[in-house]
Amino acid sequence: MTIHSSDRPSWAEPYKIKTVELIRMTTREEREQAIREAGYNTFLIKSRDVYIDLLTDSGTSAMSDRQWAGMMVGDEAYSGSENFYNLQNAVSEYYGYKYLVPTHQGRGAENLLSQIMIKDGDYVPGNMYFTTTRLHQELAGGTFVDVIIDEAHDAHNRHPFKGNVDIEKLDRLVQEVGAERIPYISLEGNVNMAGGQPFSMANLKELNRYCRKHDIPIMLDATRTIENAWFIREREEGYANKSLRSILREICDLTDGATMSAKKDLLVNIGGFFACNDETVFRKAQNMVVVYEGLHTYGGLAGRDMEAMALGIREAVMEDHQASRIGQVRYLGDMLRKAGIPIVNPIGSHAIFLNAREFLPHVDQDDYPAQTLAAELYLEAGIRSMERGNVSAGRDPETGKNRRPALELVRLTLPRRVYTQAHMDVVAESVLRVFERRESIKGLKMTYEPEYLRFFQARFAPLP
Numbered sequence: 001m002t003i004h005s006s007d008r009p010s011w012a013e014p015y016k017i018k019t020v021e022l023i024r025m026t027t028r029e030e031r032e033q034a035i036r037e038a039g040y041n042t043f044l045i046k047s048r049d050v051y052i053d054l055l056t057d058s059g060t061s062a063m064s065d066r067q068w069a070g071m072m073v074g075d076e077a078y079s080g081s082e083n084f085y086n087l088q089n090a091v092s093e094y095y096g097y098k099y100l101v102p103t104h105q106g107r108g109a110e111n112l113l114s115q116i117m118i119k120d121g122d123y124v125p126g127n128m129y130f131t132t133t134r135l136h137q138e139l140a141g142g143t144f145v146d147v148i149i150d151e152a153h154d155a156h157n158r159h160p161f162k163g164n165v166d167i168e169k170l171d172r173l174v175q176e177v178g179a180e181r182i183p184y185i186s187l188e189g190n191v192n193m194a195g196g197q198p199f200s201m202a203n204l205k206e207l208n209r210y211c212r213k214h215d216i217p218i219m220l221d222a223t224r225t226i227e228n229a230w231f232i233r234e235r236e237e238g239y240a241n242k243s244l245r246s247i248l249r250e251i252c253d254l255t256d257g258a259t260m261s262a263k264k265d266l267l268v269n270i271g272g273f274f275a276c277n278d279e280t281v282f283r284k285a286q287n288m289v290v291v292y293e294g295l296h297t298y299g300g301l302a303g304r305d306m307e308a309m310a311l312g313i314r315e316a317v318m319e320d321h322q323a324s325r326i327g328q329v330r331y332l333g334d335m336l337r338k339a340g341i342p343i344v345n346p347i348g349s350h351a352i353f354l355n356a357r358e359f360l361p362h363v364d365q366d367d368y369p370a371q372t373l374a375a376e377l378y379l380e381a382g383i384r385s386m387e388r389g390n391v392s393a394g395r396d397p398e399t400g401k402n403r404r405p406a407l408e409l410v411r412l413t414l415p416r417r418v419y420t421q422a423h424m425d426v427v428a429e430s431v432l433r434v435f436e437r438r439e440s441i442k443g444l445k446m447t448y449e450p451e452y453l454r455f456f457q458a459r460f461a462p463l464p
């Protein structure tokens with residue numbers, strides 16, 4: 001007998017439900033009012049007006065009874081909380097990094113990393129941008145450079161590892177600006193903006209060899225790396241019989257440090273950390289965290305939050321948990337695909353990405369097709385999704401123009417352990433209904449645009 005999910009006949013949930021949260025279906029009139037008041041931005045809709053919430057998998061997971069029990073043993077000491085040491089042990093056991101600094105969430109860790117390592121005029125290569133990650137790099141004086149393989153920008157390409165780094169693109173940057181102006185490469189597991197696409201171990205090994213040679217550290221965005229490990233096992237030769245836990249560790253051992261939003265893989269509602277192996281970097285992070293987050297043994301978290309995270313790490317590497325997680329995402333994706341809905345392929349681990357460019361081909365990208373589609377899906381059925389296209393990509397700091405990214409997507413993101421198969425059926429049926437009336441859908445114009453991370457707070461109005 002092996003430890004693998006393939007032993008299981010289905011992706012059925014490896015838990016039973018002990019507590020439920022009631023949700024509310026609204027009328028069309030109520031939704032029309034709610035979306036208008038929200039400026040056609042799903043981020044601004046009140047949660048009480050949402051029926052099925054697929055905005056994000058961030059901080060929205062259901063904790064287990066053990067995690068809730070862990071909340072009760074929170075040691076709320078200002079300094080040296082017992083739960084900090086439990087977290088430190090779990091991170092060192094499963095991720096293997098020597099040093100740990102807790103932060104309130106991922107972007108807190110990104111701030112530390114960027115401020116410590118990036119100097120004005122530096123270049124930070126990465127396998128596609130993430131919104132908060134790139135902004136912190138820019139605020140620290142760096143310029144983000146996309147070095148993901150070209151296949152990642154093509155919603156149809158079925159490359160099994162669209163999260164891979166194109167080493168030639170990286171080398172071109174190194175030749176152009178010099179390795180000394182590259183403080184690190186930022187490597188994301190299951191690349192969110194590409195549709196939740198993994199990198200392969202072979203690619204990471206090659207990257208590691210290259211970076212060792214040029215003395216460039218590899219900093220992992222570990223947010224969804226356990227889910228990335230799942231795909232390595234499924235698709236890469238030599239990994240079929242390895243545990244998720246050992247693959248995760250192998251990934252981390254090939255990198256120099258990590259930022260983590262624990263709100264995803266790690267099954268908590270809040271939390272994150274910065275981890276690394278270099279003592280000098282650690283000392284700086286430990287010093288800086290007291291300025292922005294809190295003392296270095298809590299970093300903006302309550303003791304109970306750290307305990308829930310420590311337990312979450314152990315649950316997140318459980319084989320049946322991930323089988324069910326990824327199985328549910330595929331179940332939804334397969335239904336949509338069979339119905340002829342354009343989605344990003346291959347299906348990733350945390351979400352289904354609707355290809356708004358093809359869903360609404362008649363809407364110009366500067367009339368925000370993905371934003372429009374997200375609003376329409378809410379109007380149709382009270383399902384909340386997220387724009388990941390021209391609004392999220394923002395403006396080019398040089399030209400001031402919309403970046404008009406190749407991928408214009410709507411993300412249907414699945415919280416972990418929250419919704420059932422019946423909910424997935426409702427989602428698929430609702431998307432299909434919007435698809436059937438797609439030709440009558442018009443775009444949006446932006447009426448308010450905040451300076452930073454505009455997608456969170458921008459407001460829109462329907463085009464006539």
Ligand code: F0G
Binds near residue numbers: 055130263
């Ligand atoms: N890195 C990745 C890959 C992320 O997906 C996120 C957050 C962060 C960093 C930042 O972490 O939110 O804890 O500060 N992604 C959320 C999402 C917001 O919906 O995809 P954070």
